Amino acid sequence: MDERTDPAMARGYSAPPAHREVVERPTVRTRRRVLPYLLVLALIAGVILWAHPWAGGPRKGPPSAPPQPVSVATATTGDMPVILNALGTVTPFNTVTVMTQINGQLMSVGFKEGQIVQKGQFLAQIDPRPFEVALQQAEGQLAHDTGLLDQARSDLARFERLKAQNSIAEQQVSDQEFLVQQLLGTVKTDQAAIASAKLNLTYCHITAPITGRVGLLQVDPGNYVQTSNTTGIVVITELDPISVIFTLPQNDIEAVTEATQADQALPVTLYDSTNTQKLATGTLYAMDNQINVTTGTVQLRASFANPKYALFPNAFVNVDLLVKTLKNAVLVPDAAIQRGAPGTFVYIVQSDGTVSVQKVTLGPSNANETAITAGLAAGAKVVTDGADRLHPGAKVTIVPPATAAAASTTAAAPAAKAAGAPAASGTPAPPSSAPASNAPPSAAHRPRSGQGHGRLHSQGASGGKSGATAPANQPQP
Numbered sequence: 001m002d003e004r005t006d007p008a009m010a011r012g013y014s015a016p017p018a019h020r021e022v023v024e025r026p027t028v029r030t031r032r033r034v035l036p037y038l039l040v041l042a043l044i045a046g047v048i049l050w051a052h053p054w055a056g057g058p059r060k061g062p063p064s065a066p067p068q069p070v071s072v073a074t075a076t077t078g079d080m081p082v083i084l085n086a087l088g089t090v091t092p093f094n095t096v097t098v099m100t101q102i103n104g105q106l107m108s109v110g111f112k113e114g115q116i117v118q119k120g121q122f123l124a125q126i127d128p129r130p131f132e133v134a135l136q137q138a139e140g141q142l143a144h145d146t147g148l149l150d151q152a153r154s155d156l157a158r159f160e161r162l163k164a165q166n167s168i169a170e171q172q173v174s175d176q177e178f179l180v181q182q183l184l185g186t187v188k189t190d191q192a193a194i195a196s197a198k199l200n201l202t203y204c205h206i207t208a209p210i211t212g213r214v215g216l217l218q219v220d221p222g223n224y225v226q227t228s229n230t231t232g233i234v235v236i237t238e239l240d241p242i243s244v245i246f247t248l249p250q251n252d253i254e255a256v257t258e259a260t261q262a263d264q265a266l267p268v269t270l271y272d273s274t275n276t277q278k279l280a281t282g283t284l285y286a287m288d289n290q291i292n293v294t295t296g297t298v299q300l301r302a303s304f305a306n307p308k309y310a311l312f313p314n315a316f317v318n319v320d321l322l323v324k325t326l327k328n329a330v331l332v333p334d335a336a337i338q339r340g341a342p343g344t345f346v347y348i349v350q351s352d353g354t355v356s357v358q359k360v361t362l363g364p365s366n367a368n369e370t371a372i373t374a375g376l377a378a379g380a381k382v383v384t385d386g387a388d389r390l391h392p393g394a395k396v397t398i399v400p401p402a403t404a405a406a407a408s409t410t411a412a413a414p415a416a417k418a419a420g421a422p423a424a425s426g427t428p429a430p431p432s433s434a435p436a437s438n439a440p441p442s443a444a445h446r447p448r449s450g451q452g453h454g455r456l457h458s459q460g461a462s463g464g465k466s467g468a469t470a471p472a473n474q475p476q477p
């Protein structure tokens with residue numbers, strides 16, 4: 001066999017074609033191409049995890065918050081009046097419906113509607129002629145019966161002389177005595193009829209029973225008035241002095257009773273229905289003797305001088321009843337009172353420039369200050385403005401009250417910018433197409449709690465003014 005013969009051909013296999021090439025497997029080439037990309041992705045992921053705060057890598061923390069600008073006030077001592085508030089109605093002491101006491105025609109009236117009349121002043125005239133005739137009849141009857149009485153007395157005297165001479169029976173004398181007594185009674189009846197006729201004539205001339213203002217005329221002259229008429233001729237209302245009836249809860253009765261038993265004239269001040277304008281000042285007049293079981297309140301009446309008729313009957317007024325005055329009470333501005341999770345509290349500025357939370361018990365308050373019955377001593381510095389972003393231990397800087405609010409808004413600007421909100425400036429933020437967020441408003445735009453309003457009023461030891469809003473960062477109890 002030829003040495004140049006291919007062993008494969010010697011075994012009977014055909015020779016491979018001259019252009020055949022050896023091809024590599026596809027999977028090996030794909031792995032070689034993907035491997036560099038996987039290495040790059042793994043490197044990027046490692047850098048991210050290494051720099052993330054979870055991995056404890058190096059990171060730059062947010063800058064520490066600057067001290068919060070606040071305004072402060074010092075708790076002082078002073079007198080605080082304890083005043084009970086109520087809603088009252090102006091009620092006259094006397095209201096008279098002028099009615100006729102006889103039947104007859106109304107001839108004339110002697111007043112103008114709405115004018116002030118004095119006691120005894122002429123008001124109306126009823127036709128007196130029927131009663132004048134009745135008076136004449138009664139006087140004639142009296143004259144007739146008086147003559148009969150005189151005649152009977154004359155006969156009785158003659159019978160008594162005859163009896164002394166035994167010229168007449170004793171029974172005849174006795175009968176004559178009884179006749180004289182009968183006629184004497186008849187004469188007295190006639191005298192009463194005359195007095196009744198004169199009284200009717202007096203009723204025909206109607207005068208004012210009290211001093212006050214007359215209302216609108218209920219019956220025009222010319223009409224026939226009767227005693228059964230319930231509306232009367234006119235209504236007179238006494239205006240000076242005048243009273244106000246108001247109600248207090250039964251829990252306030254003890255304080256009022258203690259003050260009245262001490263022979264104190266409790267002052268009462270009236271304000272209009274808007275509770276802004278002072279109307280009058282008077283004293284407590286009387287208290288009812290029982291509690292209304294339906295409402296749990298008791299009625300009281302206060303008396304007021306009303307020379308200018310400023311208090312109008314049936315008008316609604318606000319009543320302030322001063323029952324006592326707290327001496328040397330701890331007083332703080334109303335703006336310092338905060339309400340939140342701990343209850344009622346104040347922020348106290350410490351000597352190191354931080355604030356702490358102090359729970360307090362509230363007493364009565366006025367338009368500017370509130371009495372603290374427990375939890376605070378005089379001389380403490382309490383935050384009155386800028387408490388919206390405070391929390392226990394927060395650093396503060398004291399600024400004048402006029403600049404505290406502006407400084408608080410400026411301090412909140414970096415935080416708002418970091419959160420993606422537009423900074424508070426004069427340039428409006430561009431409109432956004434994103435949907436509105438349901439998050440609550442920021443603390444800078446919430447109303448501050450504890451701000452005083454209105455006039456003097458009392459409140460419970462642990463209660464507060466209604467409508468107050470809790471601060472943004474409420475300290476936990």
